[in-house]
Ligand SMILES: CCCCCCCCCCCCCCCCCCCC(=O)SCCNC(=O)CCNC(=O)[C@H](O)C(C)(C)COP(=O)(O)OP(=O)(O)OC[C@H]1O[C@@H](n2cnc3c(N)ncnc32)[C@H](O)[C@@H]1OP(=O)(O)O
């Protein structure tokens with residue numbers, strides 16, 4: 001995705017052509033339809049947008065208003081935007097770049113609505129790039145970041161497309177208008193599950209970029225006196241700087257490994273689904289939604305910590321950190337807003353908890369829910385042992401899932417409808433789902449460092465990083481672990497002192513750990529994070545190129561400042 005994110009220049013963007021439009025054809029088109037569109041998309045003979053979100057709806061896909069009404073007399077679908085709020089709004093590339101779009105619309109046939117389905121619609125002429133008849137297009141205007149992408153809007157005024165333009169791998173409409181059910185109505189959402197999974201790697205790469213910039217700069221930057229009269233130290237020698245940066249560095253590795261698992265899971269489960277086995281779909285959805293939500297949120301916060309750790313130069317676009325933050329912030333909203341996604345994971349956890357209560361043995365990423373004992377066994381734990389740390393996170397998650405689920409059951413026993421009980425417990429549910437994903441990331445990190453094929457000296461460094469990530473999580477969320485006595489105050493104190501030791505242990509390898517991400521300067525686009533460390537010369541060169549420096553006295557002086565100064569002086 002990182003490569004795809006390189007836009008072709010200001011004002012146009014084919015990111016979504018690669019990460020959403022083309023995969024939608026791959027995942028939702030029949031073999032016949034792939035023959036017609038897939039190679040065109042892969043060769044960029046057509047450029048596409050993924051047009052699902054509307055001005056009035058993004059999260060609630062079942063509430064989308066665009067309609068696709070089947071006309072059996074002509075064997076066509078009529079695509080229409082019935083209201084202002086049904087205007088497609090946000091899709092990348094839709095404003096000025098794309099000439100095709102997969103449009104998510106409510107499918108109507110024989111007077112009945114069958115819910116959201118994907119349709120291939122040509123939106124611009126292949127001859128002169130003008131909008132097709134009945135199609136109104138435009139850019140939605142400047143955004144927080146990613147302004148190289150023309151996120152656009154589209155309105156359809158009874159645009160007719162052939163029946164064959166409905167992506168019919170799962171659901172179908174026959175020539176006479178008969179609707180053929182898919183194995184699951186959620187298969188129309190498969191591209192979103194795929195894309196959420198790729199966001200985990202995007203988050204890892206973004207956090208890897210930010211920690212590379214901040215760690216390298218923290219070795220170049222010298223500031224203040226640690227001891228009177230001694231030379232100014234590298235700011236990375238300050239424990240507070242290590243406490244800011246190393247947990248983010250550890251998280252970048254943790255998320256990188258989590259994305260490996262996500263990719264493997266997606267491949268294996270979708271492989272089974274190709275053979276008709278849908279049993280893994282619910283777990284895949286819950287895992288991708290939770291990991292996307294968790295990793296992008298931690299990444300956005302972590303990038304801002306890195307920015308602040310670089311002082312004033314971190315706030316300059318020369319650092320590359322504001323742009324990274326803006327991009328990562330987008331990942332928290334796009335492809336399923338984080339709160340809503342984490343609630344989807346919570347919904348799955350509550351369901352699994354109920355199954356476990358009914359005696360079913362749980363498997364996959366929720367297996368621990370039935371294995372963890374409710375009664376805590378307090379005692380002096382070895383807080384440097386990865387097994388102990390993993391068990392602590394799983395106990396915390398199991399306790400919070402159980403607590404949220406029991407709260408909900410209690411609300412329903414008081415007579416509340418399930419939906420009202422859900423809403424009144426949704427903060428607890430979100431926290432439980434976050435704890436679940438956090439425990440998965442820790443377990444996966446620990447399992448990866450113990451099994452990955454690396455030199456033992458590298459394994460030792462990765463193990464320290466995994467301990468650091470886990471201990472940081474325990475100290476940052478100490479209350480969750482203390483609540484039922486599973487960990488004691490002494491355990492938390494031990495975790496804190498071990499965390500300090502880990503900061504010191506990681507310090508000598510910090511630069512090697514960020515260099516290992518192998519992010520070229522051209523990708524980092526950061527004066528502070530340059531591989532050669534020559535920050536100050538390049539900062540000066542960067543500043544001199546600022547448009548404001550094209551003239552010694554800026555035209556605004558003559559237009560505004562000069563007359564203003566003159567009039568003020570005249571009053572003296
Ligand atoms: C090296 C340097 C690199 C640096 C990196 C730089 C990083 C910065 C990058 C900057 C780039 C900026 C961003 C670019 C990319 C942007 C791309 C964005 C594209 C989009 O946003 S496309 C639009 C996305 N929209 C969504 O995701 C919509 C979200 N909403 C939904 O998915 C659904 O509405 C929702 C919320 C799931 C609800 O669906 P609904 O049908 O209402 O279902 P219910 O909640 O009622 O649940 C019923 C039942 O269905 C199950 N379910 C739901 N969804 C799925 C699914 N997808 N798969 C399987 N099952 C599903 C649910 O679990 C329920 O099951 P039960 O058994 O419990 O009944």
Ligand SMILES: Cc1cc2nc3c(=O)[nH]c(=O)nc-3n(C[C@H](O)[C@H](O)[C@H](O)COP(=O)(O)OP(=O)(O)OC[C@H]3O[C@@H](n4cnc5c(N)ncnc54)[C@H](O)[C@@H]3O)c2cc1C
Nearest residue numbers: 050051052053057058059090091092330334335336337339
């Ligand atoms: C950079 C960027 C690129 C994008 N690219 C595309 C694209 O290519 N194609 C495309 O189709 N879309 C795209 N989108 C749109 C994106 O998918 C939506 O913005 C996203 O799905 C959120 O929907 P929304 O904007 O309607 O927010 P809303 O759903 O209105 O969310 C607003 C607030 O309401 C809360 N909320 C909503 N529902 C619930 C609930 N059930 N429970 C609790 N709280 C709730 C949310 O948590 C959120 O805080 C893009 C967006 C961005 C920012």
